Amino acid sequence: MLSKLWNTLNTLSSKKPLKYTLYLSAIIIFFAIILVPPIIGILLKVGTVQNVLDQPALMNTALVAIQNSFIIALIVAALDLLAGVPLAWLITRGKSRWLSVLDTFADIPFVVPTAALGYSILLFWSSSGGISSLFGYSLVSPGWLLVMLLHFTFSFPVVVRVIVGALLDYKMEYERAARTLGAPPLTAARTVTFPIIKPSLIAAFSLAFARSLSETGATFIVAGAFINGPVFIQGLKNQLASGLPAPITQATYEGGTVFASIILIVVSLVIFGLIRVLGQKLTLPFGKGLPLVEKKLSYKKTAWSRNSVALVVFIVIVLVPSLFVALPAFQAIATGNTLVQAFTGQSIWASFWQSLLLSYGLGAIVTVLGILAGIPMAILIARKTFGKLPSAILDTLINIPLIVPSIALGISLKFFWQGVPGIPEFLLLVFAHLSITYPYFVRSMSAAMERINVDMEEAARTLGARPFTVFKTIVLPITKYSILSGAIIVFTRSVSETGATLAVTSKLVTAPVLLVNWVNSVRGIIAPIAGVNALTVGLACGFLILFSFIILLVLRLLTRKGKV
Amino acid sequence: MPDVRVVNVTKKYGKLYALDDVSLTVHDQEYFSLLGPSGCGKTTLLRLIAGLIEPDSGEIYIGDRRVDKVPPEDRDIGFVFQTFALFPHMTAWSNVLYGPKVKNYDAKQAETIGHEVLELVKLNERLNAYPSELSGGMMQRIAVARALAAGAKTLLLDEPLGQLDAKVRNEIRYEIRRMAKDLKLTAIHVTHDQAEAMSISDRIAVMKKGKIVQVGTSQELYMHPDSLFVAHFIGESNFLEGYITKANGQSEIELRQGLKIKAINQSNVKPGERVVLAIRPETCEMKRGHVVAENSLFGKVEKTTFEGIVVRYEIRLENGDRFVINRPSLTEEWVKIGEDVTITYPLDKAHLFPYPEAGLAEEIKV
Structure with a gap:
């Protein structure tokens, strides 16, 4: 039955109607579910902004918060590049076999759910049990510096991953040519390598910038009195629910949210547009540089100290703070009682496992839907099926959800879909997560498609294979590791997503949302939840990290095997 | 099939x-x-x-x-x-x-x-x-x-x-x-x-x-x-530019500086018309010195290149045009740079074309 259906579809795939139906449905799904609802959702509520304009104090707070968001994001993205490039260089150019271990470790903060990461950072830098215990006082209190440290930690792996990829693809001949022409290693890198991998440097910067702008859950944990855009929106939501510190009206909440979202989105779009345009115009290298100084800096000793600094930064600022939360988990394991409670699902643990199940189930559904909707779109973009311009336009449009703060995205989706009576909350969650993760999959898949020589697909066609067969026998086997890694990004991103989830849900509780609640309960920010203490939070974070790490390891093993 | x-x-x-x-x-x-x-x-x-x-x-x-x-x-x-x-x-x-x-x-x-x-x-x-x-x-x-x-x-x-x-x-x-x-x-x-x-x-x-x-x-x-x-893309040709002076049967072409040569008019060009004569380097004979003969051109060898089976001679004609010919390397005595030579070409293997509108260089550009 299934094979009969496949055969019919396969035969039909040679005909244009099926081909165009597929592509058109991918475009329609993209517009109808991913791009248009959040835009309309915000436009629907644009009238409520008046409430903010009428309250100068609130407006001022919002503007300061948004300004903070951009300042933090720009500084963090710049620092990421500064620290990420040397580490990526060490990973790709170093000769030690320990570097592949380092390569795997560099990914860890990426798969630690951001809510757990936030708590981990807080414990490490701020609590009396962390690094502060060495100093006898809280080294970094919750506030802007801690937010910056947090954002640096979770955006750093993205930067390293992108630049490692670029350096691996880079043809060493160029650099060798520069060396034979008399350039010391550092000069060769500055004048030849970096200009060639410039698009990746810009992409890394943009991704780090976007991640920092949109992160909500973890930021809320470490922000203290500091407010940025997402924290402002989340704060309004909490204030509406709890009436603390002072009750606000629904209209003020909506107005504040829409006001902040619109400004965040518009300014993000402008900044990304600028990065795109200026990035192309930016000609590297700048000026003449200082070849003599660079020659000295290229010596082995300086290279060694550069590598050491990169490593120390990575270990002290990224790796250890990310995993620090697992320490109470070990303590919980040692005391035994909490662990038994956890595994038997007693008291609060029932809700934990439930939320975990919801998160992983949601992640799986979003991943499958994302792949189904994303593959035709990736082909459209990579193969320029409808021409160069439409392909470039689609390519730009699919990136929009990436740069919109996830909480703003979630809230505007909620505004849009609440107009549809009886829509289940779970479906809303699926749509929200699909919007946020879709660009990641399409980008990784279309990049993989662009790397396939089109001759390969044409050869298969001339040998008698119909388009579906070509996809199954040629495209899929060649791109399967990209599909897999795209799927893992979608999955982990969905599992750790907090901002949009908080925005669209009122009943359903995913694991990161639960964790944020627990952390806030422990810290006394919200009313205490019975049975939640530092130990349970540590253990819950430990579980999340452990599961995510297992997923990462499996991915690594799978992609390793794939190398021919 | x-x-x-x-x-x-x-x-x-x-x-x-x-x-x-x-x-x-x-x-x-x-x-x-x-x-x-x-x-x-x-x-x-x-x-x-x-x-x-x-x-x-x-x-x-x-x-x-x-x-x-x-x-x-x-x-x-x-x-x-x-x-x-x-x-x-x-x-x-x-x-x-x-x-x-x-x-x-x-x-x-x-x-x-x-x-x-x-x-x-x-x-x-x-x-x-x-x-x-x-x-x-x-x-x-x-x-x-x-x-x-x-x-x-x-x-x-x-x-x-x-x-x-x-x-x-x-x-x-x-x-x-x-x-x-x-x-x-x-x-x-x-x-x-x-x-x-x-x-x-x-x-x-x-x-x-x-x-x-x-x-x-x-x-x-x-x-x-x-x-x-x-003529240019398949093999190699010398192109001589000029004007038709006589067009019946064996035509006469006046090249630069009044040098006159003969060709068969396959393209029905008329007197006064601008033309190009294409002659393949390997169809020509070459003799030392100035020898008066039918369908001949006089010139001086400017460059020789040994290419294995043939020697390639680049010759400056008396009217200043450049002309290339290939001669067997093993069976003929080589001519040296600076020597005067007489080139004869077979009439039936020289092809006459009207001068292209876009110009010769543009026409043969690959």
């Missing part, structure tokens, strides 16, 4: 005509080459025949069947790519069997075909190797075997030898022709290498800027070029 017909086909990319109203018939079992400089439209024409792209207008027939709306997988063609396009995730053997498999042949039949075609391309080792582990020549053979195994009746080859080194290229080109002939296939071979086209083709179409400028056998193209472009 089919002939291939292309009727009034046009293909545009934006405003640029890749093919401009092209018509062509390739006969059944013919080994046919599309020859021209890069960007002339030869690969576009081949890909249109294969169905990898669609024409904007016009018709394409393979045998009696009109195929311009038929997808490539239903055209019974075999296509050999310049890059070989071997599937990197399959072994050589799986690559060869790909066609029979996707066409649902039973496993035994597929294997038999596989062995037959590998026999044909003389490759029976390293079948379990992946493409990245094979040499260029081996990849080439696998690419051809794969195209044949799919049961192709028409073999389309897009610069199939372009990525091979010179020695292997010379060997393989004859083998491909032999296979096509043994299997009674119609073959269309795209190349920019005129020596390759001339040595293996039954007929050749010379293309320029999206048009076919001449179709013929190697000899016809070489001996009787229809245009200055073909």
